[in-house]
Amino acid sequence: MTFVLAFCMIFSLFSIQAPAQAAGFTDVPSRALNEVNYLVQGGVVQGSSPTVFNPDQTITRAEAAAFVGRAIQLNGTKRQTRFNDVDPGSFASGYIESIAAKGIMSGASNGKFSPGKLVTRGEMAVIIAKAFGHTGNAETALMNLGIASGMGNGSFGSAQTITRADFAVFLARAINPAFRLKQNITFSSNMKSTTNGLNIRTGPSTSYPSVGKIAAGTSVTGAFLVGGWMFVKAGNTTGFISMYYLTGSSGSGTVTQPTTPPSTGTDSRLQSQTIIIDPGHGGTDPGAVNGSLREKDVVLNVGLKVNKLLEQTPFKVKMTRSTDTFIKLTDRSTFAKNNKGNVFVSIHVNSVNSSSTSGTETFYYAAGNPHVSDSKLLSSKIQARMLEAWNLKDRGIKKGNFSVLRENNMPAALAELGFISNSSDAAKMTNEAALSKMSIAIYNGILDYYKAKGYDINKLYK
Ligand SMILES: [Zn+2]
Known part of the structure; x- marks a missing residue:
């Protein structure tokens, strides 16, 4: 009742x-x-x-x-x-x-x-x-x-x-009623705290300071909702509590009880996560070439940009190469393993004999690497973001038997941004704005992967 x-x-x-x-x-x-x-x-x-x-x-x-x-x-x-x-x-x-x-x-x-x-x-x-x-x-x-x-x-x-x-x-x-011109608030709904040490905050987010804590089972009365937060009165204290931690009538309207705790912005677990960025080729190996445009330069440019974005987050980030040097394929996966990488992203561009072939695709390895489903998830997230960035044909996520994927022991994806052999794809590879957009896409794709794994990363999106 x-x-x-x-x-x-x-x-x-x-x-x-x-x-x-x-x-x-x-x-x-x-x-x-x-x-x-x-x-x-x-x-x-x-x-x-x-x-x-x-x-x-x-x-x-x-x-x-x-x-x-x-x-x-x-x-x-x-x-x-x-x-x-x-x-x-x-x-x-x-x-x-x-x-x-x-x-x-x-x-x-x-x-x-x-x-x-x-x-x-x-x-x-x-x-x-x-x-x-x-x-x-x-x-x-x-x-x-x-x-x-x-x-x-x-x-x-x-x-x-x-x-x-x-x-x-x-x-x-x-x-917040404290800013209002009138102070007539009706606290009309009865609720209880479901957890100990529950913070009452000055605003509807964990960014706001706590003005009091209540124990599990403490009764509060609620006045109104701001998204998933209720403006409450508990004893003599007024402020906001996330509905995630309250049960009982929420008063006006239907409230969808949040299914996840309120965002704290960045997940403390991210600090223990290392992202390995692997720009393909380098040095004596130019990768695919179209005139003066070389794969090794394009993917290093993008890799450095992704690295820079990740450096501004709690993630640790390591690059297999950050200069124009040749690195053997097995040295790349060894580097990733030695650095205890949690996610490996290799960056490449495609090339075929037909200049009409165009599009974006991402590979994962479906046999040896023990993280097949996570590799597939990572690939699908990066692929979706890359498609948004360059709007090229969706060639999908595919199983690929590449050394850097096969010899690795962490979720791994190999992104093919587009075809250097296609003139309109290649035009994006020479355009700094397009390359920045692609770098943000790969960065957001990595975040999407962590989000799907239950990490709180919302505030990191670019
Ligand atoms: Zn390549």
Whole structure:
């Protein structure tokens, strides 16, 4: 039997401390500084540099989707969307797709999302009301809650555009009542902690500091959800708890109980993982050649870029070669084994006699290497990302009897970016922007593999 005890309470504004390493924006006006810092602390918004937030810039639909999507912890992994005018590589593509799937923002009937279009105050109200589950007229709801106020002339100013600073203020108020203009919160749902030492945090993410801990079985009352986090009161403490650690009625609406603990950004287990990057050929072995374009140069360029991306993460990374030197095939797998690699990625480009053959493929070894299924998984993840990057023909993932795969004892994949013998594939191999895109693809593919293995790597995606 469940009954819901509803009561209304007024609580005093508790102060939100700016993080010690406050964002350091020099251009945010004081009226928005605490709110912007609060959102930066949770990774909800970011500036164009550590000191520049561009507070007066009007906000676009893509930015609004990313801000709100991060606030309510939607999947922001860059990807193909249902819209025909959103670049899958755009910073907001993942959030746009997630927010559309939730019905919080939608596109036009012509299949366009118009990511660069400016957001009006009226649209902002609708987006925030939907994202935070406020029903009825959006503008009225936000004003009643003290999330928004009208303009000086009494109107809401629905048609006016909105700046990044003002959007941040509204969003911070929507998340945390401490920023609101009114302090009328109803704690109406009864729940219990399912774990000891459960943190109550100042915001809906593990990036926010803990303001108290409760033991397993402790009763809390919940007011509202921000994504998978409930704003609760436990004793005299108010703050956010992940729904993953609560049972009982969640009050308004249906909540999908999160099936995984809240993201801490980077998994501490990553530090013990070593990635081996193996650019093929080198030195006296140019690999495949098309005119002056040589495989050994292309794959070294990409390998160095992937290495650089991985160096910025907790992963350890080692390259079989980082210069134009010849290394025997068996020395490559021996190097990987000696360095206790956990993942091996060999980078190559293809070549055939027919100049019309084009496309991307990835190989794994299906016999000797004891990690067949993981090698196949790794290959499929890298292949999917490479296809997104260069949009070439999908030649699939294949079993390949290559020495570096066969003689290895860790999950291993050999990526063939494209055909150097095909002029349009080769054009990408001489284009620095395309090579950077491909390097990010291989990097993200490795992350996808770890994600599939249950690692928490969301914050590492490029
Ligand atoms: Zn090769």
